[in-house]
Amino acid sequence: MDEVNSEVLFKKGAEASLFLGNWHGKRVVIKRRLSKKYRPDKLDLAIRTYRTVHEPQLMHEAKVAGVPTPAVFMVDVQTSTIIMEFIEGYQVKRALDGFSQSERHKVCFKIGSLIGKLHLHDLIHGDLTTSNMILTSYSNVFFLDFGLGEKSSELEARGVDLHLLKRALESTHFKVAEECFQSVLQGYREVVGAVAAEELLEKIREIERRGRYVTERKNS
Numbered sequence: 001m002d003e004v005n006s007e008v009l010f011k012k013g014a015e016a017s018l019f020l021g022n023w024h025g026k027r028v029v030i031k032r033r034l035s036k037k038y039r040p041d042k043l044d045l046a047i048r049t050y051r052t053v054h055e056p057q058l059m060h061e062a063k064v065a066g067v068p069t070p071a072v073f074m075v076d077v078q079t080s081t082i083i084m085e086f087i088e089g090y091q092v093k094r095a096l097d098g099f100s101q102s103e104r105h106k107v108c109f110k111i112g113s114l115i116g117k118l119h120l121h122d123l124i125h126g127d128l129t130t131s132n133m134i135l136t137s138y139s140n141v142f143f144l145d146f147g148l149g150e151k152s153s154e155l156e157a158r159g160v161d162l163h164l165l166k167r168a169l170e171s172t173h174f175k176v177a178e179e180c181f182q183s184v185l186q187g188y189r190e191v192v193g194a195v196a197a198e199e200l201l202e203k204i205r206e207i208e209r210r211g212r213y214v215t216e217r218k219n220s
């Protein structure tokens with residue numbers, strides 16, 4: 001870790017602190033998972049270690065699937081730290097609202113096709129929000145934050161993954177959420193095919209029905 005120069009805190013999330021730094025002449029992001037006082041020490045270390053090791057593994061598998069993710073330069077389990085490439089661009093969350101309809105369609109279609117590639121390789125992102133995607137100047141989209149991801153071939157896991165994105169769009173971009181999600185689905189369909197896409201859509205409807213049922217039960 002001595003090789004890192006000029007660490008500057010740039011994001012403090014619920015789970016990790018992110019620093020910008022310089023590592024062997026490269027601009028890097030240093031993601032350090034923080035100890036949680038409410039967790040027993042042993043469990044805390046086990047969770048941080050697991051996610052620190054697991055996240056770069058999934059980022060690598062995503063690359064193999066054809067989904068851009070930052071290059072990982074170093075993993076230090078002792079300090080729960082990952083050093084990775086800094087991706088120049090805008091969080092999709094920030095970029096989306098200033099876009100025209102056709103630009104939004106293009107980006108959301110792209111996002112859908114990338115999710116399709118992940119799912120075709122049994123990769124579940126686990127936290128598909130527009131904060132975890134960076135749009136670069138070449139209209140490429142990088143996916144970040146695989147700490148909650150998993151390998152699964154279950155339709156349920158794919159459904160929950162995309163349902164989470166739908167909910168995230170509704171809460172952060174509610175005026176254009178429906179339109180964006182339709183574009184995501186189109187991109188997804190292009191990669192996985194019409195049958196698999198329809199199957200997934202039906203699964204999402206089922207997840208939504210379950211959600212409504214639970215809410216009604218709670219309220220009655």
Ligand SMILES: Nc1ncnc2c1ncn2[C@@H]1O[C@H](COP(=O)(O)OP(=O)(O)O)[C@@H](O)[C@H]1O
Nearest residue numbers: 011013014015016029070085086087131132145
């Ligand atoms: N490699 C990276 N390049 C550029 N920005 C990044 C990179 N990694 C993280 N970020 C920025 O930091 C934010 C938080 O990082 P993330 O990995 O999502 O951590 P958290 O688990 O706290 O959400 C991201 O939403 C993104 O804006």
Ligand SMILES: [Mg+2]
Nearest residue numbers: 013131132145
């Ligand atoms: Mg995140």
